[in-house]
Amino acid sequence: MNQPVIQRAERMDAAVHVPVAIVGAGACGLTAALMLHDAGVECVLLERDATPSGSTALSSGFIPAAGTRVQQALGIEDSPQRFAADIQAKANGTAAPHLVTAYTQAIGPAVDALQARHGLDFVLLDDFLYPGHSTHRMHAVPEKTGAALMARLQQAATAADVSIVTRALVRELWLNPRDEVIGIGYERPDGALEYLACDALILACNGFGGNASMVRELLPEMRDATYAGHSGNDGSAIAWGRAIGARLADLGGYQGHGSWAVPQGALITWALMMEGAxxxxxxxxxxxxxxxxxxxxAVQVLAQPGGVAWNVFDETLLTFARGFPDFREAEAAGAVKRCADEPALAGLIGCDASALRATLAAVSPGAAAPDGRVFTRALQAPFYAVKVTGALFHTQGGLDIDAHCRVLREDASPFNNLLAAGGAARGVSGHAVWGYLSGNGLLSAIAGGFIAAQTAKTILET
Known part of the structure; x- marks a missing residue:
């Protein structure tokens, strides 16, 4: 882990100065930088990797947003209030109310701004609903991948001449005696430390899913799960927060996924399940x-024999799934197996044919399973199957923040100029795996980056 180093000084006279420094050039950091650019505020992004990617590039890249121009053009009625209700329904009312309100109100304007001012072309996924969403609000770039979303954000940053320093691993936070951030120290590839003074700092860096010891401590149910997130999620923000007396929140919240193809190591879209798989x-x-x-x-799959399951679908659903680039890549890698009939599928799974026959017979239109699922269609031979396990993707807990993304102390008072959003901060999924509503990660990243930029500008003006 990037061990926390807190330096204390009155000022950093010898360091290069920038009004706003941003740690992390993922979707959160890039959004914040673009919004600061629009406000005429100079900033510098510090990115540990040679090429910015982070959790966003590994995701599906779907952004839930309410009241956008894209929705309005399609005649879809939605509102921040309706979106907030969906978030709290999924989290059983445990999501931080102030952040739910702030993020659902900010995400629409953020998506619209990225489209109108920075050329990101968003489309709406209106052919299916992800679990928990009461209307179509998933936005994506046309390629429908997280990697493409990151590429377009980087292109926008380049076009806006935003300063990004890559291969810059932030090691030190510098604070003055009044607990105000005065700068950072970052390590270059040759091991040398360089310094940057700033008037405000946005931590948009990471969660802790890639830190095995923190996962064992804070998410024991996932201690043996495959980690399918970015290695940069090493818990640095939490470590820094602990070192300076910041409050932490919702550390038991995370996004798992019950559809991680093995051994290929590929994400299989859950849209299949929503459409009948x-x-x-x-x-x-x-x-x-x-x-x-x-x-x-993810937890359900890991509890099965061997910690695995099979996603089973048919030809119609195969055609549907091929509309997702990530699925096509998984299929090309050999994840999808074809079975001509039930006996062949039973042979692939290694189960009793009569047990499988009974399972598939219960999947019929209008039938209600004991677990509550009501089926809308039957599955027809030939069958297709993907062997999957449960995986940890990213964490949803972190530094506690107010509605303006200001980091809070243990006594709930805010640090004057330390902000956090995205993976570094608590999200809107409550304190457990079941609270995660599809897209909450990118909601927190992009809405949080949008809000943090506004707050940073306000700090500079006071």
């Missing part, structure tokens, strides 16, 4: 209501 375990039976959500499905 099922998950079947080694004994040949379904074991949960797949439509409740892919995050909690």
């Amino acid at each position: 099922v998950q079947i375990n080694a004994p040949g039976r379904r074991f949960h209501d797949e439509t409740q959500g892919y995050s909690e499905a």
Whole structure:
């Protein structure tokens, strides 16, 4: 882990100065930088990797937003209030109310600004609903991948002449005696430390999913799970927060995924489940209501024999899934297996044929399973199957922040000029895996980056 180093001084006279420094050039940091550019505020992004990617590049790249111009053009009625209600319904009312309100109100203007002012072309995914969303609000760039979203954000930053320093691993936070951030120290590839003074600092860096010891401490149910997130999520923000007396919140919240193809190591879209696919375990039976959500499905799958399950679907759903680039890549890698009939599928899974037959017979239009799922269609031979496990993708807890993304002390008072958003801060998924509503990660990243930029500008003006 990037060990926290806190330096104390009255000022950093010898360092290069910038009004706003941003740690992390993922979706959160890039959004903040672009909004600061629009406000005429100079900033510098510090990115540990040679090329910015982070959790965003590994995601599906789908951004939930309410009241956007894209929705309005399609005649879809939505509102921040409706979106907020969906978030709290999924989290059983445990998501931080002030952040739910702030993020659902900010994400629409943020998406519109990225499109109108920075050329990001968003499309709306209106052919299916992800679990927990009451209307179509998932926005994506046309390529429908997280990597493409990151590429377009970087292109926008380049066009705006935003300063990004790559291969810059931030090691030190510098604070004055009044607990105000005065700068940072970052390590270059040759091991040398360089310094940057600033008037405000935005931590847009990471969660802690890639820190095995923190996962064992804070997420024990996922201690043995595959980690499918970015290695840069090493818990630095939490470590810094602990070192300076910042409050932490929702550390038990995270995004899991119950559809990580093995051994290929590829994400299989959960849209399959929402359109009629099922998950079947080694004994040949379904074991949960797949439509409740892919995050909690990670725990369900890991609890099955061998910690694996099979996603089972048919030709119609295969055609649907091929509309997602990530699925096509997984198929090309050999993740999708074709079975001509039920006996062949039973042979692939290694289960009793009669048990599998009973499972598939129960999947019929209008049938209600004991777990509560109501099926809308049957599955027809030939069948297709993908072997999957449960994985940890990214954490949803972190530095506690107010509605302006200001980091809070243990006594709930805010640091004057230290901000956090995205993976570095608590999200809006409550304190457990089941609270994650599809897209909450990018909601926190982009809405949080948008708000943090506004707050940083206000700090500079006071």
